[in-house]
Amino acid sequence: MxxxxxxxxxxxxxxxxxxxxxxxxxxxxxxxxxxxxxxxxxSNLLIDKDHAFSPxxxxxxxxxxxxxxxxxxxxxxxxxxxxxxxxxxxxxxxxxxxxxxxxxxxxxxxxxxxxxxxxxxxxxxxxxxxxxxxxxxxxxxxxxxxxxxxxxxxxxxxxxxxxxxxxxxxxxxxxxxxxxxxxxxxxxxxxxxxxxxxxxxxxxxxxxxxxxxxxxxxxxxxxxxxxxxxxxxxxxxxxxxxxxxxxxxxxxxxxxxxxxxxxxxxxxxxxxxxxxxxxxxxxxxxxxxxxxxxxxxxxxxxxxxxxxxxxxxIMPSKFSNQIRPILLNNWEATYFDFSFDKLISLAEKAKHVGIELFVLDDGWFGNRFDDNRALGDWTVNEDKLSGGLENLISSIHQMDMQFGIWFEPEMISVDSHLYRTHPEWVIGAKGRQNIYSRNQLVLDLSNPEVVSYIKDTIDHFLTNYKIDYVKWDMNRNITNVGNYSSLSENLMQSHKYMLGLYEILDYLTEKYPDVLFESCAGGGGRNDLGIMRYFPQVWTSDNTDAVSRIQLQKDMLFLYPTISMGAHVSAAPNHQTGRSTSLETRNHVAMMGNLGYELDLTTMSDNDIYQIKEAIKTYKSIRATIQLGQVTRLETPHPTNEYAKQFVSDDMVVVTYNKILSDVEFSESVIRLKHLEPQASYIDQSQRVYSAEELMILGITMPVKQMDFYSRQIILKKIKEN
Missing domain, CATH: 2.70.98.60 (alpha-galactosidase from lactobacil brevis)
Structure with a gap:
């Protein structure tokens, strides 16, 4: 250069x-x-010319x-x-x-x-x-x-x-x-x-x-x-x-x-x-x-x-090559309905299957029993968390797991102590009624007082509690901009909001460099390079359906690295689409990102728990290749119905093949791999050995399975020839 x-x-x-x-x-x-x-x-000089009376x-x-x-x-x-x-x-x-x-x-x-x-x-x-x-x-x-x-x-x-x-x-x-x-x-x-x-x-x-x-x-x-x-x-x-x-x-x-x-x-x-x-x-x-x-x-x-x-x-350097922990988030397992005992039972199951990080989502603070109230009241709800947050965190850490917590600091509920104290802190045009989304309003981050309040609020929790991970949410967009007395000032407000947000994020991530921050904005509503400069992980989408996630994760990886992408296994039927997919497919799809779980492990069968435990064991063996390896989209014969993605590191190749819908009277698909070491040989899970040349020139044949939402994961390890 x-x-x-x-x-x-x-x-x-x-x-x-x-x-x-x-x-x-x-x-x-x-x-x-x-x-x-x-x-x-x-050689490519543009010739000056009078183009139809050009000025x-x-x-x-x-x-x-x-x-x-x-x-x-x-x-x-x-x-x-x-x-x-x-x-x-x-x-x-x-x-x-x-x-x-x-x-x-x-x-x-x-x-x-x-x-x-x-x-x-x-x-x-x-x-x-x-x-x-x-x-x-x-x-x-x-x-x-x-x-x-x-x-x-x-x-x-x-x-x-x-x-x-x-x-x-x-x-x-x-x-x-x-x-x-x-x-x-x-x-x-x-x-x-x-x-x-x-x-x-x-x-x-x-x-x-x-x-x-x-x-x-x-x-x-x-x-x-x-x-x-x-x-x-x-x-x-x-x-x-x-x-x-x-x-x-x-x-x-x-x-x-x-x-x-x-x-x-x-x-x-x-x-x-x-x-x-x-x-x-x-x-x-x-x-x-x-x-x-x-x-x-x-x-x-x-x-x-x-x-x-x-x-x-761009990504904070401490985390750009740091392996991400496998997490359990309690949101789809409990929503707002949880107690200390329920969370502990979830955590114990999580520990049993090999999960490394327990994340407490929405509902732990104030009078927060649904999404109509309490945003802005960041005080621990002792009725839900008997013994307080410290008791839960220490219990999780004693299980040798990390602890994470959810915040939505930029938002406020009308039914909150904060709004009753500071109604002037919300974004809204004078004389106009408030515009609501999820019964939320937006705090005005163009106001230095609000910026200081959010800094102090998150500062308190990160200083006084041993928090390893923060999920930072933003569940609505900004409307009714107009807090100032002139049009010019109000047209400056949206950018001033971003300057206030970046000031907060810069302050917190610099003061707490060991905390893993994940950005969430109703899923992927603020997934960009600006936010990634501070937050090394992004919640890709609230849609956890495995079939939806195949395309969604593929398209995110066009520009953003795997290690930035949160990917969770959730229940079937899926809470967003109602679709049922096999646990194997859900595991395989989530394993193409930073693996996590978002379901109630305490209600699952012994067989399902065993499958999850084995999937986590496998993921830990391939995690470095998935999160840090080179990603390649592989060609498939039927690209609207079949997807194949390859992850390559120095000594390992992981290929995940997904077929959405079953079909008849087609030949088996053959998937050719890319970027292997030409003179090397590779061994798969069944101990079959292949040359790199045949894998790249001939490819691997995928079996015809008479089932929808089929998934196959191939793990190849490079071996040395005698």
Whole structure:
């Protein structure tokens, strides 16, 4: 990886990924984004041309137009009719004209503190900052790029600095924008809904503006702040593709535009209808970071590059390679109806089958007997937990298990002591009625008093109790934003909320570095790189149905690593779908993530308990390969009905095959493995030995089973030949 400047060109090289920019008429133009090019001599030069009366900034040169040049900054009203990436409002207009002023190449990462940012413990990162200036407005714009050793990833963000004696309203401020050359593209987004998060959606790019966005105050169940742009022939094993991921957990947009000249613009940043920022004289404002990954070898390679970067530069380093404990969460076992004795009996069964972490979910505090009350009253309910929380925790620890607990700190119930004391702490527009979801309101994290309250509340529990794991929930989105007296202040509130949240998370995770935090937002409603910077584990979805989880977990692993993904075995029929699947299938599916259980072990048969005990024993033997190994999606003959996923470490391969529905009159499916050591041999559970070549070239035959929801797990260990 290296960054350098030569002949008015700027080369930003990562391991196998390059961005090449040019200072052209004092504007930064894109000459290349894609596979690394060591030597560039303008073979793809864009010819200046008067395209149907294109607007030109120079009267003497009708051929140069910002509307037809490939740029990294789209400005409004100055001749570029594509989607702008920055809009600034003053008293007269919304025009800006930032031009190149200077650049600086430096070692290390930018020193930004207010938003989640990648890190580099090896201190080997190299960065470049381009300084642009609008002389009329007296504003400076910085565009930073960073490259990382042994990574095909480039990160970027932007900062605007007000050097004038005036104030400006930032109406739009994208974290990243780039124009790429015309091509036959497809674009991939990850959408869905509650209970079916991260559904991969692939579309052919046609002329027009295509966008996903969230105005929910969170990244949301139905959309993910990521976008993959790929050549149309791409698949898991072939083709060029670029992933753009915004490191932010609030309102966002991801946009791709193909204009009438077939030029393609990619951009991401704050969702603009719910955003504005007042930039006073002398102030500066930074965007979130955007992470850009590139692969020339298909989508599987892109996934692996993204996983590598997250583990080494985003996820808290203490946990990025730390094996996750197998847990039991009491939620679907008891819901709100539990006692100290019931929890202890669950824990004893958990210990018996080999579970390592017991998690106490909702209902342990205040007058919390259902979801209509007590959020905000974080005092232990002694009636439920006789002897208090300390008694339960010490009992769990005496069983040689870790203890975890559930919080929902950002929310409040009207029926709570906190609301009766501080009704002004909730988000709500003055004069308007409250808007409820699950009978909850949202605390206003743009208010420093609320931020201090949440810090102190969680601080109390983590200081005074021996808590090993925290499940941090957020079960509704933000509505009725309007606590302030002016429109401008209220449009700033959603981002200020995120700044308050990040301040809390930064404080708690730095003070309690040994606590494993898991993010939950009604399942996967806030599952993004911003939250992952603090929370190394995410509850993937409230939908624990094994069949649903096959696709859901597959799509999450497109960009996020296995070790970030919570995956639980629950009861059958499933509580969300009503579907019944075998315990073996439920075990196999959950074992493709961080294994956990969410059912009542005390009511299960001896045979089921034995199966769970054996599954946990198996998982412990393969856990390092699953959580830390290289993940590959394998090809299947019937990809809408069959799924196969492979995990590889130095000495082990784990393959899980799932077939959703039984069928007739098809040949047996053959699954070919990938990325094995070519000269090695591998032995499976039945002691059969295979060569790596036959496993990769011929594959493994899957038996035809006359049953729905079939699952097979294959464990192969590498052996040394005599």
């Amino acid at each position: 290296t960054i350098y400047a030569k002949d008015n060109l700027f080369f930003i090289h990562s391991l196998d990924f390059s961005i090449i920019l040019e200072n052209y008429h004092d504007y930064l133009m894109v000459r290349h984004i894609g596979k690394k090019i060591s030597t560039y001599r303008h 030109a900034p120079f009267a003497e040169n009708r051929t140069f137009s910002l509307d037809s040049q490939r740029q990294i900054l789209g400005q409004s009203g100055m001749g570029d009719f594509r989607v702008p990436s920055i809009i600034l409002a003053n008293k007269e207009n919304q025009l800006s004209d930032f031009k190149f002023k200077d650049y600086k190449i430096y070692q290390g990462l930018p020193d930004e503190k207010s938003l989640p940012f990648p890190y580099d413990e090896q201190d080997s990162t190299q960065s470049i900052v381009f300084t642009l200036e609008d002389k009329l407005l007296n504003l400076t714009l910085e565009i930073h790029f960073s490259v990382y050793e042994n990574s095909s990833t480039i990160s970027t963000y932007r900062k605007i600095i007000n050097k004038s004696n005036k104030s400006y309203k930032i109406k739009k401020f994208d974290s990243f924008m780039i124009d790429v050359q015309p091509h036959d593209y497809q674009f991939i987004t990850f959408q869905g809904a509650y209970g079916r998060e991260k559904e991969m959606v692939s579309e052919t790019l046609k002329q027009g503006i295509h966008s996903i966005a969230s105005t929910r105050g969170a990244s949301g169940h139905g959309q993910t702040p990521s976008l993959i742009v790929a050549e149309n022939k791409v698949n898991d094993h072939y083709g060029e593709c670029i992933a753009v991921q915004l490191m932010y957990s609030g309102n966002f947009h991801m946009t791709i535009q193909k204009n009438q000249l077939r030029e393609v613009r990619i951009s991401t940043g704050f969702e603009s209808t719910m955003f504005e920022w007042l930039l006073e004289s002398g102030q500066e404002f930074a965007s979130p970071t955007t992470v850009i990954n590139y692969s020339s070898e298909g989508l599987n390679k892109l996934s692996q590059i993204s996983h590598h970067f997250i583990l080494n530069h």
